[in-house]
Amino acid sequence: MFWVYKISQAMATATVEDYLKRIYLEQAGSAGTANRAADGDAAGGLVAMGQLARVVGVAPGTATAMVKALADSGLVNYEPYAGVRLTDHGEKLALHVLRRHRLIEQFLVEVLDMDWSEVHPEAERLEHAISDRLLERIDAYLGRPRTDPHGDPIPTAGGRVARPERAALIDVRAGRRLEVTRVLDQSPDFLRAMARHGLRPGAKVTVARHDEAAGTVHLKLSSRRSVTLGEAAARKILVKTRRRSN
Amino acid sequence: MFWVYKISQAMATATVEDYLKRIYLEQAGSAGTANRAADGDAAGGLVAMGQLARVVGVAPGTATAMVKALADSGLVNYEPYAGVRLTDHGEKLALHVLRRHRLIEQFLVEVLDMDWSEVHPEAERLEHAISDRLLERIDAYLGRPRTDPHGDPIPTAGGRVARPERAALIDVRAGRRLEVTRVLDQSPDFLRAMARHGLRPGAKVTVARHDEAAGTVHLKLSSRRSVTLGEAAARKILVKTRRRSN
DNA sequence: AACATGATTTTGACTACCCAAAAACTCAGG
DNA sequence: CCTGAGTTTTTGGGTAGTCAAAATCATGTT
Known part of the structure; x- marks a missing residue:
């Protein structure tokens, strides 16, 4: 055998927590691309090692070793080569x-007035250092919010997550009155750009035209501003249709 | 040679930060016991390895190895066997x-309404995870406080610390009107007990009698309450004399 | 069926810690 | 000046990660 270690019961290390989070997000992410139910080969949510290594930011061999340890601890099911x-x-x-992670992000933006483009790396470190007691205080202080600044749903203490999964801006027919609910890209540059255009969760928009030839989506904001997005960006902005009340 | 490692420039690990903090506190603590200026043998602030190992919570050999690494990085001066x-x-x-550490403690108590007896271990972890940006926001939010909930002075961003070092309750003559400024023991039990008696920073007290035979100090609080402390406890409560106004 | 390609696993080696116990040192008392 | 008690250092070994590169496996193509 080679590198083996036990994950001590009860207290996961920051590294273990991070692997689990990434696996979850990749699982959820691939389910979101709507090809899960489509191909019936039961590969639903199986995360490949290369993909995991990439998102965690380690060499492939490192991910393999860690995943074996996670499997030995009963935290994941691991099928070699799959x-x-x-x-x-x-x-x-x-x-x-x-x-x-998400409660911390919401707290940093709401209470400490940090920019939504900068809270992600901060939360990335704090999420491993915070106690349950403190988390509870933060949750109470914020009034039990349902989403973080990017519109991502905050799991409950009991482990439930809302699965709103609204349509992306690119899928919506022109003319519909929409509200931005979620922004799927955490990179500071993208978030700063969207904020500059007023495209944050809660913003009211209408698709003016989807120019498939040019690969652009033209939007009209409630502030009368017009914004043009590329298709990649339009795929990352999730929206819901608005009820007819103002 | 044996265990050697480089402390990567710029970014100290949580462990390194912790050793440095402990060395500082031991240095400062021994200076505070007023035997520094007394014995002129230039041992001012030299922390023994056994003592360091004890406060950091590692075996003596571990402390020796770490201190050598710190010395190689120019963070400490190390004199073997001294x-x-x-x-x-x-x-x-x-x-x-x-x-x-201290800004976090103050924030947790002031903003998130945590008890002063429980914030120390929380801050112990958060102090290694927080960015300078976030620290600045916290400092601004609190209005640049000078002390934490225990009355410990908060160093400035420039690295200056107030050195109030008031007298301890046990050193004060009976009758003087006093104000508690600082509580030197962070252990939850002690802090809870003191809070129950109303002995927090800001509390107004008078020494009614110091019974040296019994080893007790009798106090009168502004709330009319009477409290009796043992000498060990009375040594941990620092006070300043109050001006004659109210 | 044979192969090439790309993903995955294994090997071997490294860092940043940690401990227990043996060896070496210091220093006060006789 | 010698001894022994207490402290400090060294030795040897362990854990939780990490990487680079070699070996192996799965797969689609001829």
């Missing part, structure tokens, strides 16, 4: 980490 | 860690 999937226990832990 | 002392650079880092 991929990983979280067990129920692993998913519970992952959701707890995600809850911490 | 002890360690921070260099200017090491002290600057230590003060920065201490600043983070």
Whole structure:
């Protein structure tokens, strides 16, 4: 055998928490691309090692070793050469980490007035250092918010997540009155650009025209501003249709 | 040689930060016991390895190895078989860690309404995870406080610390009108007990009697309450004499 | 069926810590 | 000046990660 270690019960390290979170997000992400139900080969949510290594930011061999340890601890199911999937226990832990991450982001933006483009890396470190007691205080202080500054749903303490999964801006027919609910890209540059255009969760927009030839989506904001997005960006902005009340 | 490693420039690990902080506190603590100026043997602030190992919570050999690494990085001066002392650079880092720790404690108590008896371990972890940007926001939010909930002075961003070092309750003559400024023990039980008696920073007290035979100090609070402390406890409560106004 | 390509796993080696216990040192008392 | 008690250092070994590069495996193409 080679590198083996036990994951000590009860207290996961920051590294373990991070792997679990990434696996969860990749699982959820691939389910979101709507090809899960389509291909019936039961590969639903299986995350490939290369993909995991990439998102965690380690060499492929490192990910393999870690995943084996996670499997030995009952946190994931691992099929060699195929991929990983979280067990129920692993998913519970992952959701707890995600809850911490998103509540922290919301707190930093709402209370400490940080910019939504800069809170992600901060939360990335704080999510592993915060106690349940403090998390509870933050949750109470914010009034039990449902979403973070990017519109991502905050899992409950019991481990439930809302699955709103609205349509992306690119899928919506022109003319509909829409509200931005979620922005799927955490990179500071993207977030700063969207904020400059007024495209934050809560913003009211209408698709003026989707020019498929040019690969652009033309928007009209409630502030009368016009904005043109490329298709890649339009795919990252999720919206819901608005009721007819103002 | 044996265990050697380089401390990567610029970014100290949580462990390194912790060693530096502990060395600082031991140095400062021994200076506070007023035997520094007394014995002129230039041992001012030299921290013994056993002492360091104890406060950091590691075996003596571990402390020796770490201190050598710190010395190689220019953060401490190390004299084998004698002890360690921070260099200017090491002290600057230590003060920065201490600043983070104390601002976090103040924030948790003031804003998130946590109890002063429970914030210490929380801050112990958060102090290594927080960015300078966030620290600045916290400092601004609190209105640049000078002390934390225990009355400990918060170092400035520039690395200056107020050195109030008032008298301890046990040293004060009976009858003087006093104000509690600082509580030197962070242990939850002690802090809870003191809070129950109303002995927090800002509390107004008078020493009614110091019974040296019994080893007790009898206090009168502004709330008319009477409290009796043992000498060990009375040594940990620092006070200043109050001006004659109200 | 044979192969090439790309993904995955294994190997071997490294860093940043940690401990227990043996060896070396210091220093006060006789 | 010698001894022994207490402290400090060294030795040897362990854990939780990490990487680079070699070996292996799965797959689509001829």
